[in-house]
Amino acid sequence: MSTLLAVEKVTVRFGGLVAVSEVDFHVNEGELVGLIGPNGAGKTTLFNLVTGVYTPTTGRIHFDRKLVNGLNSSSITEMGVARTFQNIRLFNSLSVLDNVVAAFNLHLQSGFLGALWRGAAFRSEEKQIRNEALALLEIFGLQAAAQSPCRSLSYGDQRRLEIVRALATRPKLLLLDEPAAGMNPTEKVDLMRLIRFTQEQFKLAVLLVEHDMKVVMGICERIAVLEYGRKIAEGTPEEIQKDRRVIAAYLGEEVTDA
Amino acid sequence: MGARSLVLIAALAVGLVSFCFTGHPEAAWPLAQIDDYLLNILILAGINVILAVSLNIVNGHTGQFSLGHAGFMAVGAYGSAALTQLNGKACLASLSFLGSAAPLGLFVLSLLVGGLLAALAGLAVGLPSLRLKGDYLAIVTLGFGEIIRVMIQNTESLGGARGLAGIPNHTTLGWTWLVSLISIYCVGSLVNSTYGRGFLAVRDDEIAAEAMGINTTRYKVTAFVVGAFFAGLAGGLYAHFIGYVTPEGFSFLKSVDVVVMVILGGMGSTAGVTVAAIGLTFLNEALREAEQYRMVAFALLLIILMITRPQGLLGGLGGLARWLPGKGGKS
Numbered sequence: 001m002s003t004l005l006a007v008e009k010v011t012v013r014f015g016g017l018v019a020v021s022e023v024d025f026h027v028n029e030g031e032l033v034g035l036i037g038p039n040g041a042g043k044t045t046l047f048n049l050v051t052g053v054y055t056p057t058t059g060r061i062h063f064d065r066k067l068v069n070g071l072n073s074s075s076i077t078e079m080g081v082a083r084t085f086q087n088i089r090l091f092n093s094l095s096v097l098d099n100v101v102a103a104f105n106l107h108l109q110s111g112f113l114g115a116l117w118r119g120a121a122f123r124s125e126e127k128q129i130r131n132e133a134l135a136l137l138e139i140f141g142l143q144a145a146a147q148s149p150c151r152s153l154s155y156g157d158q159r160r161l162e163i164v165r166a167l168a169t170r171p172k173l174l175l176l177d178e179p180a181a182g183m184n185p186t187e188k189v190d191l192m193r194l195i196r197f198t199q200e201q202f203k204l205a206v207l208l209v210e211h212d213m214k215v216v217m218g219i220c221e222r223i224a225v226l227e228y229g230r231k232i233a234e235g236t237p238e239e240i241q242k243d244r245r246v247i248a249a250y251l252g253e254e255v256t257d258a
Numbered sequence: 259m260g261a262r263s264l265v266l267i268a269a270l271a272v273g274l275v276s277f278c279f280t281g282h283p284e285a286a287w288p289l290a291q292i293d294d295y296l297l298n299i300l301i302l303a304g305i306n307v308i309l310a311v312s313l314n315i316v317n318g319h320t321g322q323f324s325l326g327h328a329g330f331m332a333v334g335a336y337g338s339a340a341l342t343q344l345n346g347k348a349c350l351a352s353l354s355f356l357g358s359a360a361p362l363g364l365f366v367l368s369l370l371v372g373g374l375l376a377a378l379a380g381l382a383v384g385l386p387s388l389r390l391k392g393d394y395l396a397i398v399t400l401g402f403g404e405i406i407r408v409m410i411q412n413t414e415s416l417g418g419a420r421g422l423a424g425i426p427n428h429t430t431l432g433w434t435w436l437v438s439l440i441s442i443y444c445v446g447s448l449v450n451s452t453y454g455r456g457f458l459a460v461r462d463d464e465i466a467a468e469a470m471g472i473n474t475t476r477y478k479v480t481a482f483v484v485g486a487f488f489a490g491l492a493g494g495l496y497a498h499f500i501g502y503v504t505p506e507g508f509s510f511l512k513s514v515d516v517v518v519m520v521i522l523g524g525m526g527s528t529a530g531v532t533v534a535a536i537g538l539t540f541l542n543e544a545l546r547e548a549e550q551y552r553m554v555a556f557a558l559l560l561i562i563l564m565i566t567r568p569q570g571l572l573g574g575l576g577g578l579a580r581w582l583p584g585k586g587g588k589s
Contacts, residue, residue: 051469077471089466091459093526102455106471112480115451116444122451129452169471 003062004029004173004205005050005081010059012049019045021229022059027173032199032206034220036213036240038249041226043209044086047175050207051083052076064172078106082171084162086178086209090150096161097146100133103168136164139201140194156187163198173205174198180212188212192219217241225249297431301499303539304434305492308441310519310535311528312488315445317517318526319454320481321461323396326383327489327516329403330376332508334490335497336416338372342498343425344415365428369437369494376490377483379406384482388475403513411505421504422497429499437495438532441488446528448484457481458526518556522563524573534571 007025011018020042027033035043048054050061052073061068068076091099108129114122137143140160145153150161159179166174176195180188192215199206210216216223217237225233225240227249233240240246309327316324341349342364353360353367387398411419448454456477459467468474497503515538523534538556545552563570 053465072473073465073468074471074473077469083469085466085469089463089469091462091466093462094455094458098455098458101452102459102467102472103470104452105456105459108452111453112448115448115453118447118451126452165470 002029003027004031004064005207006062007046007050008060008062010046010049010056010061012045012054013057019229020049020056020226023226023229023231025224025231025234027205027207029172030199030203030205032195032208032219032221034216034223034237035207035209035226036211036216036223037226040228042229043226044177045229046226047083047177047207047209050076050175051081074106077169077171080170080172081175082166082169082173083175084159084166084177084179086181088155088158088162090158090161090165092149092151094150095147096137096142096150096153097130097133099150099161099165100136100168101129103165104129104133106169133168136167140164156183156190159183159191160194163194167198167202171204173207174202176206176208176210178209178211180210180215188215191215195219299539299543301429301431301434301495303536304431304438305496305499306516306519306535306539307438307532308434308488308492308495309516310523310531311438311441311445312485312492313516314520314523314526314528314531315448315457316481316485317520318524318531319445319449319457319461320478321525322388322478322481323392324399324482324485325396325510325513325517326399326401326403326406327485328508328510328512329399329406330379330486330489331493331496331512332403332406332410332503332505333376333379333486334369334372334493335503335508336372336410336422336493337375337490338368338494339422339425339497339503340416341368341371342428343422346426361426362428365426365498368498369491372494372497373487373490376493377487379490380483380486381479383486384479388478388482400510400513403508403510407505407508410508417504419505421502421506423502425497425501425503427498427501429495434495434499437488437491441491442528442532444484444488449526449528461526518560522560522571524567524570527570527572530570530572 003026005027007023010020010023012020023042023046025046035046037043045054049056050063050068052068052071052075055070063076063079063081066079068079091102094102108125110122110125114125134143134146137146140163142153142157142161142164145157150158153161163174163176163179179195180191183191195206195208196219198204208216208220220237223235223237223240224231225243225246232245232249233243235243309331313324313327316322346364349364350360353363356363383399383402387395387402390398410416416422449457456467456472459470459472460474460477464474493508519535519538520531522538523531541555542552545555548555567573
């Protein structure tokens with residue numbers, strides 16, 4: 001299995017604050033990797049580094065063997081990285097279907113002039129994109145709501161729509177930022193099934209940031225743990241559960257007599 | 259959908275033939291009976307529609323806040339007048355192969371040149387300033403509009419503060435509304451496509467749009483350039499309608515007028531801003547007696563609308579989208 005995403009000795013500083021420090025990290029093709037750590041450990045910052053929202057102060061990030069440092073978000077998405085957001089960020093004035101259609105923009109053949117001229121090629125492409133978007137929505141059980149405004153969806157459905165929208169960019173790596181946040185236990189079980197299904201169906205690598213340990217331990221093949229911007233452990237769920245440093249990070253250390 | 263676009267194209271063709279290629283189109287049209295006053299208002303309404311619809315792609319669809327639309331209009335007005343008035347003779351001579359249609363040909367050419375110059379100005383403003391958002395962008399565009407005005411004011415060859423008189427009166431009702439229809443069609447078609455969903459995505463959430471592979475900078479600049487192009491056309495039409503342009507005519511207040519039309523009509527609703535532009539033009543005339551109280555009436559109208567329909571006259575209804583080609587149908 002070859003490496004899809006390679007983060008090498010990446011550091012990012014915001015003024016005096018070192019948010020992520022010398023982190024080495026990788027995701028293989030088709031792998032489901034979890035990224036955990038206490039609040040403020042730098043998980044979302046790492047996400048933002050990979051997706052080009054921030055540029056690393058030092059270190060290198062490769063995706064698909066290409067250096068992505070300093071590229072803007074849209075070019076990185078073009079290379080095959082898609083993400084969802086911790087706080088849902090749908091296109092609120094658009095319908096459910098149009099949210100997905102907008103994400104097809106990336107692969108559009110007919111651009112500005114096509115939209116003005118509206119020739120045969122344009123029309124068949126529009127139709128094809130629409131059908132693909134509807135097919136994606138159907139896989140995730142959202143086709144009935146395709147024409148409704150996306151704001152009218154329930155919280156869980158909005159989260160699913162974010163995943164559908166990300167998939168519409170045809171990614172190789174899907175980044176999920178706390179997808180289980182605010183979900184009840186039943187929804188969480190559904191979500192786990194959904195993530196697994198997505199990974200297999202679309203042959204994706206998935207990088208998951210999540211606080212809910214049941215979800216993380218339940219589906220991840222490998223887990224990396226961050227604390228204060230440093231990677232303190234990495235391994236299978238079983239290894240992580242036994243790791244002293246991880247336990248210390250989450251629960252604090254035992255007081256021992258000196 | 260085929261039928262719809264056919265109807266649209268047919269309408270455009272009929273308009274083109276009947277209005278443009280007869281020297282005095284009003285004479286060849288039932289509208290011959292209407293009096294000059296109404297005719298003038300209708301022409302002004304058409305120009306305002308172009309301005310409002312073109313500002314709408316920037317302020318409404320792409321969610322940027324531009325206060326410099328009058329600046330682009332000025333570029334178009336002076337740019338086209340530079341051809342027909344300042345260099346009229348030379349230009350006419352080079353178009354002599356068109357025979358008797360040469361003045362008309364020059365007029366069309368000058369409109370296009372004015373539009374393109376304005377688009378260029380849009381590009382020049384857009385590229386550096388679109389890193390800014392909201393209020394900051396508004397200030398920069400406002401400043402740009404004023405810079406254009408002051409530059410013209412101090413350019414003697416363009417007539418300076420005295421303005422430019424004696425511009426040939428080529429603008430007719432037909433031309434105005436032809437360009438209006440074209441601008442409505444262009445903005446409508448652009449927005450109602452997968453490509454155009456990008457504008458709306460930028461408006462709704464820039465970070466998410468960027469994460470979905472939508473190049474937000476390119477979309478914003480495109481919106482600015484398209485908006486400026488049509489504002490330039492409107493400026494050219496205006497110059498050849500009034501026959502006389504001054505820098506004062508393109509002041510900050512003119513930009514505000516257009517912004518009011520867009521807000522009244524509903525940000526992002528092409529049909530809404532069209533209705534608002536026509537309505538406000540007529541209201542402006544109806545209140546001509548009241549002189550300075552006109553502005554009070556406008557302000558009241560805005561306040562009432564914001565309380566009763568914050569999304570604007572036709573905002574949030576999908577509006578024109580339903581009968582524009584490519585969108586409607588089975589959905």
